[in-house]
Amino acid sequence: MASIRVADEPAFVLHSIPYKETSLILDVFTRQYGRMALIAKGAKRPHSVLRPVLQRFQPLLVSWSGKSELRTLTKSEWVGGTPSLVGDALLCGFYLNELLVKFLAREDDYEKLYDHYTDTISALSNLEFQSKGLEEILRPFELTLLQETGYAAALDYCVETHSAPVSQEQYVYQPERGVRPLQVDDPGHWPVLSGKSLLAIAAGDFSDQETLSESKQLMRFLLGLHLQDQVLTTRQILIDLKKI
Structure with a gap:
């Protein structure tokens, strides 16, 4: 199976769990691909650019690659415009x-x-x-x-x-x-x-x-x-x- 690359897909983080020492496994809801499992490598590191972005209830643009059921998150960008839920x-x-x-x-x-x-x-x-x-x-x-x-x-x-x-x-x-x-x-x-x-x-x-x-x-x-x-x-x- 060929590796698939997807760029700048609208998404929300539904759930996340720790993976190894520094990473997260994300359950994300995307507009065109539905629910996806993505691994965010290094996202738990204090200075990771992903750490402050991967928040629930915030609109994101995410990119990933891979050919297994668990794809690798390559980029995540906060779209903004939505106040935090309280x-x-x-x-x-x-x-x-x-x-x-x-x-x-x-x-x-x-x-x-x-x-x-x-x-x-x-x-x-x-x-x-x-x-x-x-x-x-x-x-x-x-x-x-x-x-x-x-x-x-x-x-x-x-x-x-x-x-x-x-x-x-x-x-x-x-x-x-x-x-x-x-x-x-x-x-x-x-x-x-x-x-x-x-x-x-x-x-x-x-x-x-x-x-x-x-x-x-x-x-x-x-x-x-x-x-x-x-x-x-x-x-x-x-x-x-x-x-x-």
């Missing part, structure tokens, strides 16, 4: 990164999801100037993640009527099928949503409080369904703090 926003950032690590296979491109992640990090970094709360920022990202990875069916389509949900009707989200009309014998743990909420969620409109509440129920159900026994540490902290 407080609840920082917790939410770690939550987003945990979701990406759990849901995304390596080296599958998710350009739409990458762009949405970029926008979400920007919204969190400017949280004090936003009219939206944490839930209104996080719900659209969760939905995009689930849809782009194939874990969520269309919400504006009823699988039994083959048409859009009716605003005044009640529906359930049935695993493996999607949205269908509510029935009296449906399992109690299936999410129940109004047609109005389903249409709003599908359109990315979380401004209505009922929609926001029902979307929380739906996202928790879908994420739990596919994470199974995997625990996301920051997600549980945020749930316990009633932040999401």
